[in-house]
Amino acid sequence: MEKRIAGWWSLTALIGLAIVILFVVAIIGNYQSSGAATFAKGADVSWLPQMEAKGYKFYDDRGAQKDCLDILKEHGINSIRLRTWVNPSDDPVNGHCSADETVTMAKRAANKGFRIMIDFHYSDSWADPGKQYKPAAWTNYNFNELMNAVYGYTKWVLEKLKSNGVTPEWVQTGNETNDGMLWEDGRASKNMKNFAWLVNCGYDATKAVFPSTKCIVHLSNGYDNSLYRWLFDGLKNNGGKWDVIGMSLYPSTADWQSKNQQCLNNMNDMVSRYGKEVMICEIGMDYTAESTAYNFIVDIINKTRSVSSGKGLGVFYWEPQCYNWAGYTKGCWRTDGRPSSALDAFLK
Known part of the structure; x- marks a missing residue:
């Protein structure tokens, strides 16, 4: 009898232990699915192929x-963002980033284990708050033709990516679309409905190829809550579809602390107001202010991690590898080809 009782208690203890293990595994799984273990620390490196073609070399600490991508990975970067333009020129600064070039670079990064974001500008060159020019080939399209072009082009590029594994x-349906895109048809201040429908064309095309890919609507000035409320209220009221609210943030060395706090307040408001996830798609700061830039990056990463309901997805640095290139002075690289100490912030 005593042996049977001891055996019964041993079996009970084993069952109890198994239950505890399953409970712990479930907790870890929930923790990971909340985004805590998958926070994106990213870099937009769309200029990198052109820099390499011009003979630029990159060195570790x-x-x-080494390959610049390997150096970025050594500094905590786990995600790569790439812009794509419709029919770009061959200009090394204001051109390239064609669909084929984007696919080649995305494949290179994915093969190294990076997560990928594709940033559709829906233009032949830069699209930002001050300019949202239609691709030359789309200039004379009526609005229905323009919607078809956005859908078809988006789907075509993504199918190229898919066929290359x-x-x-994430996919951005437009870049820094503070006042919409594809002006004048899609200028939000003149026709919010048109803008919403164009966004939906990009959204629907993305989901047709990659149903689980998250679509981002991206604005600049992440600290400007009134801008975000105006634009996303407009999209919502006109049936616009998006999964993530993307932000850019380029504070100065003097105001980064206040701008970061305003950005956090805005991110929390976006989550509360629309129930969507948020992401910082672009940041940058003067490359000569290494220690200040380091503190800025650490702080905005921590603030994005702290967004309510775990809906802060990540932070991306814009063209950190730039040094002596295109007059751009907000990278995270020194003029000797080595990363600056600011890049170490992504290791935190």
Whole structure:
């Protein structure tokens, strides 16, 4: 009898232990699914192929020449963002980033284990708050033709990625669309409904190829809550579809603390108001202010992680690898080809 009782208690203890293990595994799984273990620390490196073609070399902290992507990974970067333009020129600064070039670079990054974001500008060159020019080939399209072009082009590029074994985790349907895109038809201040429908064309095309990919609507000035409320209220009221609210943030060395706090307040408001996730798609700061830039990056990463309901997805640095390139002075690289100490912030 005593042996049977002891055996029964041993079996009970084993069952109890198994239950505890399953409970712990479930907790860890929930923790990971909340985004805590998958926070994106990213870099837009769309200029990198052009820099390499011009002979630029990249060196790690010890001075060893390496692939720039490997150096970024050593500094905590786990995601790569790439812009794509419709029919770009061959200009090394204001051109390239064609569909084929984007696919080649995305495949290269994905093969190294990076998560991928594709940033559709829906233009032949830069699209931002001050300019949202239609691709030359789309200039004379009526609005129905323009919607078809957005849908068809988006789907075509993403199918190219898919056929090359690349699944983007995120897709931006437009870049810094503070006043819409594809002006004048899609200028939000003149016709919010048109803008919403164009966004939906990009959204629907993305989901047709990659149903699980998250679609981002991206604005600049992440600290400007009134801008975000106006634009996303407009999209919502006109049936606009998006999964993530993307932000850019380029504070100065003097105001970064206040701008970061305003950005956090805005992110929390966006989550509360629309129930959507948020992401910082672009940041940058003067490359000569290494220690200040480091503090800025650490702080905005921590603030994005702290967004309510775990809906802060990540932070991306814009063209950190730039040094002596295109007059751009907000990278995270020194003029000797090595990363600056600011890039170490992504290791935190």
